Amino acid sequence: MKVNAILLKPLDGYEPGSPRQFDKVDFDRLVAMNAVREAGEADEVEGVPDTEDAVMLDRLRHAVDGPRFLADLKARFEGQASQITRLTDEATASRATIETLAEARDVAIAERDAAVSNLTTAREHGEAVVRERDELIAEVTRLQSAAAGGDTAPVSKAKPGKA
Known part of the structure; x- marks a missing residue:
């Protein structure tokens, strides 16, 4: 009671x-x-x-x-501090990896641009070779038809490829 x-x-x-x-x-x-x-009744004791x-x-x-509670808190805080340190180290390593990948990307882009430039140069050279070949074929064909028909038309003195 x-x-x-x-x-x-x-x-x-x-x-x-x-x-x-x-x-x-x-x-x-x-x-x-x-x-x-x-x-007594006048005194408030409710609750x-x-x-x-x-x-x-x-x-x-x-x-x-108590000391036990404080030691537990300290251990938890130390655990959290070590976790923060570990996460910071991981973030630093990730940042370094990102920077390395960015540098590799830049190198790959430069190599791609160089390859495109080389390809363009090779294509232009190939087109020039084809034009020169076509001119030579035309010249040979003209010479052959002149030889077969006795045509004495002067032979073009222009060098092939300099059209």
């Missing part, structure tokens, strides 16, 4: 005049020590934590402030 009481002396961090609830046995012991009085809640709160406070 719970008894509503008003503190007459400081108790567990509560000031005198604070409303609390106690088990009957605890209440009787505290009354004998003149530490509490029974709350007052009972002693079990206060004990749980004290345990929780000790757990949060």
Whole structure:
């Protein structure tokens, strides 16, 4: 059975005049020590934590402030710090890889441009060779027909390929 009481002396961090609830046995012991009085109808004790809640709160406070809890927090923070360091190292390595790949891309683009230029030059040279060949074939054909028909037309003195 719970008894509503008003503190007459400081108790567990509560000031005198604070409303609390106690088990009957605890209440009787505290009354004998003149530490509490029974709350009357005029005293507001609604929603007052009972002693079990206060004990749980004290345990929780000790757990949060205790060395074990702080050591656990420190270990977690150190773990997170090492993870941050590892991720930073990975990011740095990735950045270096990206830069290497960008340089390789630039080299490949330059090589491609050079190959296109070489291909264009080769195509132009091939076209010139074909024109020269066509001119030579035309000249040979003209000479053959002149020889067969007795035509004495002058032979072109232009060098092949210089049209």
